[in-house]
Amino acid sequence: MRQIKAKEIEDTVAQLCLEANRNLPKDVLLAIKESIGKERGRPKRILEKIIENCSLAKKEKLPLCQDTGLPIVFIDIGQKLKVKGDLEKAINRGIKRGYQKGYFRNSIVHPLWRDNPQSIPAVIHFNISSGNKIKIALMPKGFGSENASVTYMFNPTATIDEIGDWVIKIVKEKGADACPPLFIGIGIGGSLDKAVLLSKQALLLPLNKENPQASLATLEQKFLRRINKLGIGPLGLGGKTTALRVRILAHPTHIAGLPVALNLSCWALRRARKKLT
Amino acid sequence: MIHLETPLTLTKIRKLRVGDEVLINGIIYTARDQAHIKKLPFPLKGQIIYYCGPAPTPPGKIIGSCGPTTSSRMDRFTPLLLKKGLKGMLGKGRRSEEVIRAIKKYKAIYLITFGGCGALLSTFVRRKELVAYPELGAEAVYRLDVENFPAIVAVDCYGKDIWSKNARKSTR
Structure with missing residues (x-):
């Protein structure tokens, strides 16, 4: 049975945090750019500011928005794959590292006591599928x-x-x-x-x-x-x-x-x- | 484009109309949910509160990304703060009828800026200083010295708001 070390998953998640919070995906950026042509005046200027923000965030390695969200992770694991180590811990460790490295905001608190904000725990959706691959999608949700x-x-x-x-x-x-x-x-x-x-x-x-x-x-x-x-x-x-x-x-x-x-x-x-x- | 210096005075506020685009210069204070529950640790008279919880400051920068958060969450605290002398608020999104009435009554102003554009907005901050509540992390109160920080008047001191104005124009 194919094996994967939890550390590899941790590293991948950390990288995905930096990628997601700094660079808007191409399809999303394209959808915004396409809408500029449909607007005139103030709405057009606002859309242009949004694009300017995206370019600046990428160039300066800043998060697009100060609200770097609640990290939501969708993870799909092939049933012919064995993860060596604690998967959930690896995901959260990856997020913690990514958020620290990127100077991203800690926005996660206990829902009632609301003290000591952290970057974790993420909300994680696990899925088991056939095969021996692992697919990870990260959505930092503002x-x-x-x-x-x-x-x-x-x-x-x-x-x-x-x-x-x-x-x-x-x-x-x-x-x-x-x-x-x-x-x-x-x-x-x-x-x-x-x-x-x-x-x-x-x-x-x-x-x-x-x-x-x-x-x-x-x-x-x-x-x-x-x-x-x-x-x-x-x-x-x-x-x-x-x-x-x-x-x-x-x-x-x-x-x-x-x-x-x-x-x-x-x-x-x-x-x-x-x-x- | 109107240059708006802080602190605000009645004369400056009276000149502003809904839809005006302004550039803010001077001191503004960040405060959001948790700081509103506590006592705001600065004299309110003539000041602008910026509803913002900045991202941590990376090395070599003055501040991290620092865009606006949704203002309406602070609606429940706003009328009392306006009564105590607060003159301006900067955030994003709409305000309640009650807040709009209080803005008119106490002759204040509500400004909005570019939601989600925290990276861009960080370039208009010249200095950032912690005022209180460091234990709140991003929700601490910071004094920001801003230069030409872009904003749009969303509710003016005459009680006019930008959303009803746009609703009348829309094709609905």
């Missing part, structure tokens, strides 16, 4: 947009338009405070927890690839058009670009229910991934 995220248990007879109306209502209520232009992850189906997880995984989908489920791709476009008619715009100061992309993931659910979760991301959709083979 809480300006996480706070604007919501889930709702719909009636199973709810129509797609009703779900759309709810999405629009939430974005209208909370979008302006979540650092628009936004990326919007929607999870539909499963259980309460599954829908929420899907909404976050939807934000991990590469933006240059269409949704493999054609009907969901159509729905993404439909929701995006409606959201961009709201006129919230960059920074919430008006404009055509309220959201840059909507991504939807679906999972079978119970005959009695229809859970839907909405995970908003600010324009700085930070994520980095690596496959260890």
